[in-house]
Amino acid sequence: MQKYSICFISFFFFFLLSMIMFFFTVYFIMNNLIIIVEWELISFSSMSVVMSILLDWMSLLFMMFVLMISSVVIFYSKVYMSSELNLNRFIMLVLMFVFSMILLIISPNLISILLGWDGLGLVSYCLVIYYQNIKSYNAGMLTALSNRIGDVFILLTISWMMNYGSWNYIFYMDFMLNDYYMTMISMLIIMAAMTKSAQIPFSSWLPAAMAAPTPVSALVHSSTLVTAGVYLLIRFNDLLVNFFFLKILLVLSGLTMFMSGISANYEFDLKKIIALSTLSQLGLMMSVLSMGFPNLAFFHLLTHAMFKALLFMCAGVIIHMMNDIQDIRFMGGISNFIPLTCLCMNISNMALCGIPFLAGFYSKDLILEMISLSNLNFFIFLLYYISTGLTMFYSFRLMMYLMVNDFNLLSVYNLYDESYDMLKSMFVLLLMSVLSGSILMWLIFSYPYMIYLPFNMKFMVIYVSIMGILLGYLISNMNIYSINKYLKSYNLSSFLCLMWFMPNLSTYGLNFYFLKYGEMLLKKIDMGWLEFYSGQGMFLILKKYSMSYSLLQVNNFKIYLFSFILWMLWMLMIMLMMI
Numbered sequence: 001m002q003k004y005s006i007c008f009i010s011f012f013f014f015f016l017l018s019m020i021m022f023f024f025t026v027y028f029i030m031n032n033l034i035i036i037v038e039w040e041l042i043s044f045s046s047m048s049v050v051m052s053i054l055l056d057w058m059s060l061l062f063m064m065f066v067l068m069i070s071s072v073v074i075f076y077s078k079v080y081m082s083s084e085l086n087l088n089r090f091i092m093l094v095l096m097f098v099f100s101m102i103l104l105i106i107s108p109n110l111i112s113i114l115l116g117w118d119g120l121g122l123v124s125y126c127l128v129i130y131y132q133n134i135k136s137y138n139a140g141m142l143t144a145l146s147n148r149i150g151d152v153f154i155l156l157t158i159s160w161m162m163n164y165g166s167w168n169y170i171f172y173m174d175f176m177l178n179d180y181y182m183t184m185i186s187m188l189i190i191m192a193a194m195t196k197s198a199q200i201p202f203s204s205w206l207p208a209a210m211a212a213p214t215p216v217s218a219l220v221h222s223s224t225l226v227t228a229g230v231y232l233l234i235r236f237n238d239l240l241v242n243f244f245f246l247k248i249l250l251v252l253s254g255l256t257m258f259m260s261g262i263s264a265n266y267e268f269d270l271k272k273i274i275a276l277s278t279l280s281q282l283g284l285m286m287s288v289l290s291m292g293f294p295n296l297a298f299f300h301l302l303t304h305a306m307f308k309a310l311l312f313m314c315a316g317v318i319i320h321m322m323n324d325i326q327d328i329r330f331m332g333g334i335s336n337f338i339p340l341t342c343l344c345m346n347i348s349n350m351a352l353c354g355i356p357f358l359a360g361f362y363s364k365d366l367i368l369e370m371i372s373l374s375n376l377n378f379f380i381f382l383l384y385y386i387s388t389g390l391t392m393f394y395s396f397r398l399m400m401y402l403m404v405n406d407f408n409l410l411s412v413y414n415l416y417d418e419s420y421d422m423l424k425s426m427f428v429l430l431l432m433s434v435l436s437g438s439i440l441m442w443l444i445f446s447y448p449y450m451i452y453l454p455f456n457m458k459f460m461v462i463y464v465s466i467m468g469i470l471l472g473y474l475i476s477n478m479n480i481y482s483i484n485k486y487l488k489s490y491n492l493s494s495f496l497c498l499m500w501f502m503p504n505l506s507t508y509g510l511n512f513y514f515l516k517y518g519e520m521l522l523k524k525i526d527m528g529w530l531e532f533y534s535g536q537g538m539f540l541i542l543k544k545y546s547m548s549y550s551l552l553q554v555n556n557f558k559i560y561l562f563s564f565i566l567w568m569l570w571m572l573m574i575m576l577m578m579i
Helices: 002-031 057-080 087-105 110-128 134-164 180-196 205-211 214-220 227-235 243-266 270-290 294-321 339-353 359-373 378-404 420-444 460-476 480-488 490-497 499-533 536-554 557-578
Strands: 035-044 047-055
Touching: 002 057, 002 087, 002 420, 047 057, 057 087, 057 214, 057 294, 057 420, 087 110, 087 214, 087 227, 110 134, 110 180, 110 205, 110 214, 110 227, 134 180, 134 205, 180 227, 180 243, 205 214, 205 270, 205 499, 214 270, 214 294, 227 270, 227 294, 243 270, 243 378, 243 490, 243 499, 270 294, 270 359, 270 378, 294 339, 294 359, 294 420, 339 359, 339 378, 339 420, 359 378, 359 420, 359 460, 378 460, 490 499, 499 536
Parallel strands: none
Antiparallel strands: 035 047
16 A cells, blocks of 8 residues: 555645636636746846746646646556556656646746756656667657757747847737747747647657556646647747748648548557547647637647547556557457446547537537638648548547457457546546536637638538548458558558658658767767877876976986987988998
């Protein structure tokens, strides 16, 4: 019982804190309050180092969701990681992860944002390499190096903000918007957010991070690491003044949606399918942000957090039950063995698809209708609706493979019902996956939206959804002879399955050559010429010369006389030989 104590304490404390945050959020929204707390750490001469905390409805609501999800994930980890000897170490890492995210949420200051931002990157590396094998190490290195790019952009933003004399970005919202410095800052912030939220071309680290334990995946992909970039852009939305950067972000995030939707349909790893669906939803949030709807993006961010955490927790139970097998081709008919987990999985899957009156419906339907109402070109419009259809496609394919098809694992198998502690934590998120959409709609949007569209445009979402469901059903029910058609287009299939070869490009194209270059510099310069000429090397050379000089200096005049005579004799011999 000793090793479970930290789980219970963390769960109880976080859950209680999230409830308190909820009441504070309602109070702040009703009274339109914003509180900035400043704590002066050091003050000397005319300079002061100040720690700032920003409390408004957005930061409090996001903290409430992060704390609620992390509390149920910790409760879930108690059973999922029960065979782990160092369970307390694992919980400590998760707590550090959550505290880093909270620091990022409440910071109106770029220095403290960097602390939270870097904390997320560092702790995520420790969690990805938690199962210590070569695959985890490679995935952890890819995750850490990709996130370091974002850290560099934040550092550059900090240096650019020196032009204004303060790092509190909250004070620059209303003026200097068309300033040259602010244009550079907005570009750097967009690049930093793209690396953290895994947009093209930084997408390959997100499926690789699936090497982490499943509770960590539930936390990372719902409300912490990958949402940090989206949250940063929501906060900086008023400063994103350069329309050119926003257009580039719109195209890249739309392509991310499309690419991840296609890759999920070719993938057979259960956790990677769910990870690619996260990537698709992140693309949706970023593209909505680039069109100038920060509240809509925040709304979808919160609803997505609930059903995505639930989806990963259900996947964890299924992987546990299947003796750590993640390939969906071995699964099938599991609704007969774990009906309650399958209920949770189906409802979270339907919420992801945007089935009416579940959490995802309220945000996705509103987003797609606002896009239909916006002045967009046909390419972006197609990307949005095809990506929505692909979400239906891979979700229905996953449900067919897991619930409907025949069980394919072994001739002798032992399937068992899940733990009640796991179910309790999953049912909290199940309730939120059903209710959070309507609750947030009432909280965030205090005035009604009236979106007037033609009949076919209004029903476009339903057309695309039905098409996606039909295709998912047909593809997952293909008999063995139809698979030969895929073999004829093997190159295309591998291109689409491997995320347009992005993992290969980022692993071998960028990280590999940079690391090889770093190794060469280390060997040739640090351990080579610098070792020879600086530090000890220069000391030894000077020591050798000084010893020879001191030998000449400390001896008497006879040595000089003797050497002079020898030299004269030597010169005489040379002259005689020349004659």
